[in-house]
Amino acid sequence: MQYPCGIRVLFTICAHSVLVFECFGIAEVRMKGIVFVELIRMAEAVLGEEVVDEILDEAVLETDGAFSAVGNYPCKELLTIVEAVGARTGLPVEALHVQFGHWMFDRFVDGYPAFFEGKADGFHMLESIEDEVHVEVRKLYPEVELPRFDTERLPDGRFKMVYDSERPLHHFCKGLIESCMAHFDQAVHLDMRDYTANGRYTAEFLIQKAA
Amino acid sequence: MFLGDTIPTPTTEVSRRRYDRQMRARQEAEGLLEAKSRELYEANQRLQKLLDTLETAVKERTQELEEARSAAESANEAKSVFLASMSHEIRTPLNGILGMAQALQDSGLSAEQEQLVNILRDSGTLLLALINDVLDISKIEAGKLEFEAIPYDLSDLRDAMFNHYRLRAEEKGLSFNVSLSDAANTRIIADPTRLKQVAGNLLSNAIKFTETGFVTLHIDMKSTCAGDPVLVLKVKDTGHGIPQSQQPQLFQRFSQANASVTRMHGGTGLGLAISRHICELTGGSIKLRSESGAGAEFQANLLVKHAPETEKEEPAPTQAADAGISFAGLRILAAEDNRTNQIVLRHMLKKAGPPALTIVGDGEKAVQAWQQGGYDMILMDINMPVMDGMEATRQIRALEHEKMLDPIPIVAVSANAMVHQVAGYLHGGMTGHVAKPISRDKLVNAMQAALAQCQRSLE
Structure with a gap:
């Protein structure tokens, strides 16, 4: 069956979102291989192949670091690789997650520009994750448990988004939000507060116009 | 400080470890794709099978419908043939009855005998009218009702209707009038038999269902929005009228306003259905304005044509039939x-x-x-x-x-x-x-x- 272009793009984007957001929800969830491929691609772009090879050789990975875009792999392998990159480079893991968020957002924009059309601004785009993207993801993968993204428009043009998941990927999420606002040419100040407790990762993002 | 401050250049050679990793990823991808491909193939096979089943089902169902339709059509055809041949068979003895009644009348009868023969003739004529109605409705159903197109003076219609129904109205003590508008005092191209049939059905009903007051027929010519001439036959009465609730089924065949009407007044209930069909087949319509207890007004609109002005009436050689005609020696x-x-x-x-x-x-x-x-x-x-x-x-x-x-x-x-x-x-x-x-x-x-x-x- 041939879907109209827009719908097809939406489905594909949703599949990506699964890769990105799936790992927030289920303990032993297997993420789409494209995320791992993109993570390694980013690492290679900035560190070079040899360094990445060494990192992958040293890390303890079920997969031995062999990922294909069409496979599915345990979510914790992603965290392990990011940690290994951090250990190797001496960079904080959180900053790496943020950077990976930037990278993935760019992949979305490059691959599926049509999906962003019709969105008035970054807030509109963020609001559509819960109401449009996740709705479609659930149609494709009924069993998936997704993180929650509660959004709220506050007085004075401020915007609040609360991330709630079983996976510690709130910094990755921060990277996505930053890129999203930049994409819509919105100069903002983003404040993240971490409310993580009892193995439940919760973060509140407060976005306001840059002074 | 972020990742990416230094960008190393890729080496031209690839390590064994990298090669193994890539190979493993590739084999895994190929395995997955192969499995996915098989899955898709099987799903496609299942869909194909389903499609075949559906196509067969559709074919069978279409055939069943076709058979049912042709059975229904041939049953309807058989009914039409039966009606046509029955009405033909009934007409033949009726011809004998009516002919003999006429022969009897010509044979010099006493007043009492004359009266009896009149009843015999009237009953035969009524029976003939009923057979004609049944035949008409079967022709309408078979789509075989035919129309002649011949020049006809509407003043003839007025005279024919007046002469035919005056006596019947007077017998019931009703005042009766047939009028012709100036516009309608003209010659048209139409089927006179069908015009008389519609006007006659409406008048006959009006007289039948009116106990006191009047019955009138007004003949008029109007035009449609497109400028086509329309013959308008308006029949008004002061009868007991027809309640709104019973009006919709009035023009259905075998239907009168209600069952008690049939018991009281008889009739086949075909007249209005036939009239409606005749009007509609010309491209016109039939309308009813009535309220219970306040009389009724039926209006039949029939699309006709104006007769060419130049065509002058030939003196019809068939005018005065009975009196004075002699075939002596022929x-x-x-x-x-x-x-x-x-x-x-x-x-x-x-x-x-x-x-x-x-x-x-x-x-x-x-x-x-x-x-x-x-x-x-x-x-x-x-x-x-x-x-x-x-x-x-x-x-x-x-x-x-x-x-x-x-x-x-x-x-x-x-x-x-x-x-x-x-x-x-x-x-x-x-x-x-x-x-x-x-x-x-x-x-x-x-x-x-x-x-x-x-x-x-x-x-």
Whole structure:
């Protein structure tokens, strides 16, 4: 069956979102291989192949670091690789997650520009994750448990988004939000507060116009 | 500080470890894709199977429907044929009854006998009207109702309706009037029989259901938005009216306002359905304005054509039928197989002349008798044993042509009186046609017309 272009793009984007957001929800969830491929691609772009090879050789990975875009792999392998990159480079893991968020957002924009059309601004785009993207993801993968993204428009043009998941990927999420606002040419100040407790990762993002 | 501050250049050689990793990822991807491909293939097979099943089901269902439709159609066709042949079969003895009633009337009766014969004739006429209604509705259902298109003066319609219904209205003590607007005082192209049928049905109903007051028919000409001429027949009465709730089913066949009406007034309930169909077949409509207890107004709109202005009426040779017409000395050959009809024919012609009448029982005998010569006209039944009237006519015309004889007028006398059938008779060499059951007026008119036509063609 041939879907109209827009719908097809939406489905594909949703599949990506699964890769990105799936790992927030289920303990032993297997993420789409494209995320791992993109993570390694980013690492290679900035560190070079040899360094990445060494990192992958040293890390303890079920997969031995062999990922294909069409496979599915345990979510914790992603965290392990990011940690290994951090250990190797001496960079904080959180900053790496943020950077990976930037990278993935760019992949979305490059691959599926049509999906962003019709969105008035970054807030509109963020609001559509819960109401449009996740709705479609659930149609494709009924069993998936997704993180929650509660959004709220506050007085004075401020915007609040609360991330709630079983996976510690709130910094990755921060990277996505930053890129999203930049994409819509919105100069903002983003404040993240971490409310993580009892193995439940919760973060509140407060976005306001840059002074 | 972020990742990416330094960008190393890729090396030209690839390590064994990297190669192994890439190979493993590739094999895994190929395995996954192979499995996915098989899955898709199987799903596609299942869909194909489902599609085949569905197509077969659709084919079977279509065939079933087709069979059901053709069964229904042939049943309906059988019904139409049955109705047509029954009505033909009923008309033949009816011809005898009506003909004998007329013969009796002509035989010098006492006042009391005259009254009895009148009842006999009226009942026969009513029965004939009912049969005609049934035949009409079966023709309408079969899509075979035909319309003639001949010039007709609407003042004739006014006169015919007035003369026909005045007595009936007066008998009930109703005031009765038929009016013609200035616009309608004109000549149109239409089927006069069908116009009279619609106006007659409406008037007959109005008189039937009105106890006191008046019944009127107003004939008018209007035009549609597109400028086509419309004949408007408006029948008003002061009867008990028709409640709104019963109006919708009024124009359905076999339906009267309610069952008690049927018990009280009789009738088949076909008249309004036929009238509606006639109006609609011309492109017009029929409307009813009525409230319970406040009389009713029916308006029939029929699309007609204006007759060309220049065409001047030829003095019809068929006007005064009964009185004064004489066929004395005329030698007539009649082919008619039915004994009763033979007697009817003989009585009908007794008052007109009478001519010298020879009757034979089939077409072959008619051809033989004609060959012996000495006849001025032939009255030809259509359905006869041995040789039918059409074949006999064909043979006579062929012989006339061969021997260079003047054509003899041949009048078809038949109960098969549909427009295309009559056209077939004329095309087959007949000079004219008269429909059974025959009345003397119709027969005499048809004979005169045939004589006149043959004379004209000789001049």
